[in-house]
Amino acid sequence: MDRRHASGSGLRKSALWLYHESGVRSVHLTGRDAWFVILARTCRMFAFGGASLIMALFFATLGFSDRQLGLFMTMTLAGDCVLSFALTFIADNIGRRRVFIGSGLLMAVSGLAFAYFENFWILLLAAVVGVISATGSDFGPFRAIEESVLSHLTTPETRPDVLSWYIVTSNLGSAAGIEVAGRVVEALKSRDGWSERRIYHAIFGIYVIMGVVNMGFALLMTDNCEITKPELSVDDGTQAAQGLLSESDEEMDGEMAPVSNEPPAPQKKSLFSGISMASMFVMYKLWFLLTVDSLADGMASYALTNYYLDRKFHLPKSQLGDYMSANYILGGISSVFAGPLARHLGLINTMVFTHLPSSVAVLLFPAPQGIVLTVILLLIRGGLNNMDQAPRAALIAAVVKPEERTAVMGITSTLRTLASTIGPSITGALADTDKFWVAFVTAGVLRVAYDLGLWVMFVNMKLHTHEEGGQDSSRSRRVDDEEDSVEMDPFKQEEEEHAR
Structure with missing residues (x-):
């Protein structure tokens, strides 16, 4: 009996150690928003992987030249850069979830264009204005904002683990997308009425579905994903004014000095507004x-x-x-x-x-x-x-x-x-x-x-200097308390069982 109890205790300790060291605990403690972000990218990379496998073949069946293919790749990359650069500067102001929803919509619309149209210029426009990955890489507006959200949701202790799983699952999603797309193409080739051109159009239907799925995950996210900017409250303003009056009184030996109503000088910013x-x-x-x-x-x-x-x-x-x-x-x-x-x-x-x-x-x-x-x-x-x-x-x-x-x-x-x-x-x-x-x-x-x-x-x-004493540090303390309870519960349970 004691041997079985010791064996069970050892297994629980090993499972707890693996739960901790693998980073799964960090993802669990970060909350459901982190799961939604990670799942959204996994599904998106599934679509990107499948599209990258067939893109060149699709263009070949449409009779496009190599020069047109090169132009398409270059312009798609340029469009992704511009879209990503623009959206990341306004995402915190208009709402990160709204940007996710809009990007998912652009992804779905681009997929629809590739599922139905065959004109080079229409496809190029859909790729430049929308979200199409011709190489399988995540160059669009999603990744930078997602990494910012995960960084906001995590603490300095849990952040590397959560971001690691964000990378791992996206790689698996991309690999799965390539595998599924390849098998679907081979399976449909053997069926009557399915030309190569029609098969490639059908593959982009998966792209549309994953765009809608990304929109769904964004709708399920909570306000915790949004950045909260500190505002000067009435009490803070009153205290600041009182402090100015007090200092002025001391300097002028009790004489009332005028208090300036002008706001304090703003912090010097770089050419990049807001940084x-x-x-x-x-x-x-x-x-x-x-x-x-x-x-x-x-x-x-x-x-x-x-x-x-x-x-x-x-x-x-x-x-x-x-x-x-x-x-x-x-x-x-x-x-x-x-x-x-x-x-x-x-x-x-x-x-x-x-x-x-x-x-x-x-x-x-x-x-x-x-x-x-x-x-x-x-x-x-x-x-x-x-x-x-x-x-x-x-x-x-x-x-x-x-x-x-x-x-x-x-x-x-x-x-x-x-x-x-x-x-x-x-x-x-x-x-x-x-x-x-x-x-x-x-x-x-x-x-x-x-x-x-x-x-x-x-x-x-020195890292994390901006998180000391702020919102992130309070979140860190809450997560630390939760981590302590997760770590101690199995051992408390073992002690109670042993006492019984």
Whole structure:
């Protein structure tokens, strides 16, 4: 009996430890709004993944040229940048949930256009004005605002875990979307009356559904997702006026001095309205480093990596697909550990010491002459490459004011996207001169410089200074109390059972 009790106690302790270390507890304690945000992105990435698989094939069946396809990709990316940049600056004023609803509506309308129309200019307009992901990446207006919402809902202790699961589930959603779209296409091809063109139109029906689902999740979110700006109350104003009168009386030996009705001078702002100069000073350095990293990622993107492997080893396409699938799976699994590592090592150390081996793998990628070592370097890169994403979002949330997060994250996303678009052109020019390998060496050097620069500039920076004594700190105390109760309940139950 005692042995069974000890065994059960050990299992409960192990389950509690796993519940804590995996970050599931942090997501649970953050509340249902966090779940809605995470599920919304998972469903959206499901649609993005499926669309990325068929987009080029769909354009080919419509008879569009490669030049038109390139124009479409460029203009879609430009539209996403403009839309994301604009909405992140107004989201906190008009309401984050309203922006989510509007973005979901744009996603659904764009999907409808691709489901019914075949004219290039109509499709281009739908992609530029709406929300279409031609590459499977989340370049639209959603991500920056979602990361801002999650940063607002969490505490410095729970934030890395919640953002890590935000990354993990989105990777799984994208992988599932690619798999489902591929199987649906193959299944419908064998049925009478289903041409390739009709099948691709049908796939965009999933895109429409996921846009509506995103709107539904936004409607279910609560006011906790919105930013709350402190306002000067009547009592505070009265106390301030009394303080001014008291100081004036002391200085003038009891004589009544006139009290100015002019408001205090506003805090100096940067060119970006609503973002303080103190925050901008920090972000300028971080934006520079992130731009360097994004340029490197564009030069050695996974699409170009796939092309390099094909040119160097002439592998079957199915084998290339297996390597890249394994790469994405490892990236998704490793992201689970980003939150626990950030809790134990800190945000900067986690970002640098997980990303640096990945950068070295990119640098050495062209060196091996055999496929085995090359694939090992590919898997090292992919397995560790995504582990800095959640800590990066948590770092931005930690160095700027809560009311600045949405705008700052929007600017960050836009700058990273613009920088990444330059890389493929550089790599393409090098590939034409049979110096493809130089692109990976250059990208590796840039990534290593980003990692070392990040560590030097930010390792000793004091974080969360804007959350001390504010709303977030009170939320942190409430969550800490809940965490204590969650941790203690199983042990109290064990003691009561043992006493009985």
